[in-house]
Amino acid sequence: VFLRHSSPSKAVLPVYTRVAGSVRSALARWLRQPAIVIRDRATAHRLLVRGSAGGAFSDRPPSMAPSAVLSHRRFHNLTSAPYGPFWRVTRRNLTSEVLHPLRLHRYAAARREALRGLVSDLGRHQCASDGPDAGGPLGLVLAAESIRAAMFGLLVAMCFGDGVDPGLVSAMADAQHDLVQFFPELRVFARLPGVARLIHWKRWGKLVALRRRQEEMYLPLIHARRGRQRQPGDEPPAYVDTLIDLRVPDDNYNNGNRRNNNTSTQKRTRQRKLTDGEMVGMCSEFLGAGTETVAAALQWTMANLVKRPQIQDSLRREIDAAVDSNAEEVSDEVLPKLEYLNAVVMEVLRLYPTATLVLRQVSKEDDVVHNGRRVPAGTNVMFPLESLAKDETAWDEPGEFRPERFLACEGGESVSLEAAAGCGGEVMKMMPFGAGRRVCPGMGMAMLHMGYYVANLVREFEWKDAEGEMAVDLRPHFGFFTVMKRPLRARLVPCQGRHTSLV
Numbered sequence: 001v002f003l004r005h006s007s008p009s010k011a012v013l014p015v016y017t018r019v020a021g022s023v024r025s026a027l028a029r030w031l032r033q034p035a036i037v038i039r040d041r042a043t044a045h046r047l048l049v050r051g052s053a054g055g056a057f058s059d060r061p062p063s064m065a066p067s068a069v070l071s072h073r074r075f076h077n078l079t080s081a082p083y084g085p086f087w088r089v090t091r092r093n094l095t096s097e098v099l100h101p102l103r104l105h106r107y108a109a110a111r112r113e114a115l116r117g118l119v120s121d122l123g124r125h126q127c128a129s130d131g132p133d134a135g136g137p138l139g140l141v142l143a144a145e146s147i148r149a150a151m152f153g154l155l156v157a158m159c160f161g162d163g164v165d166p167g168l169v170s171a172m173a174d175a176q177h178d179l180v181q182f183f184p185e186l187r188v189f190a191r192l193p194g195v196a197r198l199i200h201w202k203r204w205g206k207l208v209a210l211r212r213r214q215e216e217m218y219l220p221l222i223h224a225r226r227g228r229q230r231q232p233g234d235e236p237p238a239y240v241d242t243l244i245d246l247r248v249p250d251d252n253y254n255n256g257n258r259r260n261n262n263t264s265t266q267k268r269t270r271q272r273k274l275t276d277g278e279m280v281g282m283c284s285e286f287l288g289a290g291t292e293t294v295a296a297a298l299q300w301t302m303a304n305l306v307k308r309p310q311i312q313d314s315l316r317r318e319i320d321a322a323v324d325s326n327a328e329e330v331s332d333e334v335l336p337k338l339e340y341l342n343a344v345v346m347e348v349l350r351l352y353p354t355a356t357l358v359l360r361q362v363s364k365e366d367d368v369v370h371n372g373r374r375v376p377a378g379t380n381v382m383f384p385l386e387s388l389a390k391d392e393t394a395w396d397e398p399g400e401f402r403p404e405r406f407l408a409c410e411g412g413e414s415v416s417l418e419a420a421a422g423c424g425g426e427v428m429k430m431m432p433f434g435a436g437r438r439v440c441p442g443m444g445m446a447m448l449h450m451g452y453y454v455a456n457l458v459r460e461f462e463w464k465d466a467e468g469e470m471a472v473d474l475r476p477h478f479g480f481f482t483v484m485k486r487p488l489r490a491r492l493v494p495c496q497g498r499h500t501s502l503v
């Protein structure tokens, strides 16, 4: 900054330019991290799940996630935590409690409540746009906002329990959305965070204010849960309850003891409770990861069904054949029988992966070999999910939307997402939820939520396209998440004989 803004005399200008140039390029070299990009799924499978890295390829580059930045790299959530004891304990807590596939049925009432809200919201907007003063095209509804609000409300119930005030839920949704929109600007804090805080002090101030807003909303809810008497057979545990009970390794104490080389205490690791900062970071992660991704994937699904009415009709026929016409909803138990629904969801996840990139950083312990050469520690490795999904060695006509490719009865293949998690020894054909030890722990819940809401939304309404400028546009916007460039709008026509006991 000094070199650029001072005004040296003409005599020293050439020397100044050379010095400034070499300082700049030395800085750039130091700041630039070596990086490689992997675009084929066989290499991705080998590096992330088995092969040369032995599945231990488990660290991400220094995170720019708000929790990591704000905690001065003390990592207040699991996405940004380095592979190690804290990550292991917090991840096990999430996967063995709230997200465990066999425990997800406990939140069926919350899912149904969110569905009721969503259907009545869509119905209300559809009626309003049909009204005499509406002025807009007939029945055209901005579905994107209703879907996002419903998903957020559901995740709040799973995180903090029932009964959070609806006004507070909507303020929390706004705050979360503002934070996610702000993610790309946090890139500057990934390296040299101390210096970056001084240079980008306005951004830093905004980030601190956003987190303070979250703390003001989350902490009273957390404290209320802490003070509550829990009874066996109560409502299902909220995520916060599991965090309140959790004990994590106390690294400050344990590392200190190890340094003192005290053999009697070496084996003893002290445990501690989570701090308020960590609790807020983890709740924010749960709400953000569980809402933005699923809401985006639901929009991609409904948008493709709008553009492909035959696929939508086939799906509705499959659902109507499996569900009694008087049933209030397509329930969780019916979903595994709906093969075509599963094929549609899989095709959306393949062709429109909502996470843009999977990132890893080679750590010292990893012995990574790529194309016969060792990859040095510190190298960033990127797996762009969109290119992996279009790998021609895995799929015929990979750019086409064809759910039938997942139907065994149509000569399609049974593709398991579990291969990416390292189970079953199968070939990994797609990895929309990432792969290896850091694979998304919310995969089971995301698949359940997608199946449940797509099935019910197709059963309640016919989803039709608008004309002209308002027509559904399938172009993506690549940001932190890959979302629809223009949020989903569609004409909704209530299905014959429904409308419904849900509303």
Ligand code: HEM
Pocket: 078, 079, 080, 091, 285, 286, 287, 289, 290, 291, 293, 294, 297, 353, 354, 355, 357, 358, 359, 432, 433, 434, 435, 436, 437, 438, 439, 440, 441, 442, 443, 445, 446
């Ligand atoms: C369609 C929905 C979803 C998609 C496409 C998705 C995708 C991903 C991807 C690609 C990763 C990175 C994995 C890797 O690095 O290998 C990830 C990580 C993560 N996801 Fe998801 N996700 C979804 C839903 C959810 C849900 C519902 C939750 C929980 C409420 C969740 C929580 C997380 C967490 C905590 C991580 C970090 C895991 C770790 O670092 O160990 N996700 N997700």
